[in-house]
Amino acid sequence: MRVPVTMREARADDALFLLGIWQDALRMADAQEQLGDLETIIGAADASPDQRLLVAECGSEPVGAVYVRATTFGPLNLEPTVQIFAPHVVPSFRRRGVGRMLMEAAVAFAEERGIRTIAAAASAGGRDGNRFLARIGLGAQAVMRVAPTAVVRSRLNVLGRALPHARLQRGPKQSSAVGELLAARRSQRRSHTVA
Numbered sequence: 001m002r003v004p005v006t007m008r009e010a011r012a013d014d015a016l017f018l019l020g021i022w023q024d025a026l027r028m029a030d031a032q033e034q035l036g037d038l039e040t041i042i043g044a045a046d047a048s049p050d051q052r053l054l055v056a057e058c059g060s061e062p063v064g065a066v067y068v069r070a071t072t073f074g075p076l077n078l079e080p081t082v083q084i085f086a087p088h089v090v091p092s093f094r095r096r097g098v099g100r101m102l103m104e105a106a107v108a109f110a111e112e113r114g115i116r117t118i119a120a121a122a123s124a125g126g127r128d129g130n131r132f133l134a135r136i137g138l139g140a141q142a143v144m145r146v147a148p149t150a151v152v153r154s155r156l157n158v159l160g161r162a163l164p165h166a167r168l169q170r171g172p173k174q175s176s177a178v179g180e181l182l183a184a185r186r187s188q189r190r191s192h193t194v195a
Contacts (some may be wrong), residue, residue, distance in 0.1 A: 005063065005098055007105050010042045010053040017055070017062045023086045024123070041067070054105050056089070056098050064089040066102040068109050071118060078131075082110040084120040087129065099132055158184070 010018070015038040019031065045053040045067065046166030056064035060134045073081040083108045089098045097159040110118055120138050122129045 005056050005058050005096075005101055007054055007056055007101060009053050010045065010065065012042055013041050014055055014062060014065075015042060018065055020052075021090065022067060023084050025086050052105075052109055054102065058093065058098075058103055059154075062090075064102055066099045066106060068106045070109070070113050070115060073119065079117055080113070080115045081117040081119050082106060082113070082115050084118060086143055087120065087122065087133075092127070099129075099134075103136060158188070174193040 015035050018038050019034055020179040022038075023034065029037070042053055048069075049069040051065045051068070053060050054065060064087075065086040069083050069085075071081060071083055073079045084103070085097060086148070087106075089101050089102070103134060106120075107118065110116075118138070119141065120133050121132055121144075124130075159181070163181045
């Protein structure tokens with residue numbers, strides 16, 4: 001059943017609602033710091049013509065939100081693009097057209113600027129959200145992998161021991177270095193399955 005929903009730009013007093021729906025998307029910090037971040041984001045969106053943080057309301061109750069920004073597709077691809085981040089509808093209002101309204105507002109934002117490309121970011125584990133984005137024509141373009149810096153450093157160090165820099169050269173030694181790397185990976189897999 002469709003419900004009467006209105007769209008408006010976020011205000012500072014929306015920070016608590018946004019914290020409730022976007023907490024997993026925010027940086028890891030205590031709730032006060034996250035609220036401060038959201039107030040900064042709301043202020044920046046309000047001050048910039050190239051950003052909008054939109055809130056969907058039913059009556060005076062916020063029921064969804066989305067953040068949009070006009071930029072380029074990425075640092076290497078300068079195609080003008082509207083990026084859509086964290087479209088979210090509260091569970092009790094899903095399947096009532098609220099998500100569609102959020103996305104329509106994002107498309108209107110792109111159309112106002114003459115931007116032909118839209119990119120949306122949704123949680124990898126958000127099955128329903130990703131299905132919705134696929135239904136409205138958004139396909140997977142890239143996979144963003146994230147890890148703490150210390151984890152990546154540790155893994156690079158392990159790879160460095162298995163494949164010393166002196167052996168990273170073209171020629172016959174390259175194949176033996178690749179063999180050593182594969183042997184190190186097999187050894188790691190065995191140690192992880194035994195533990």
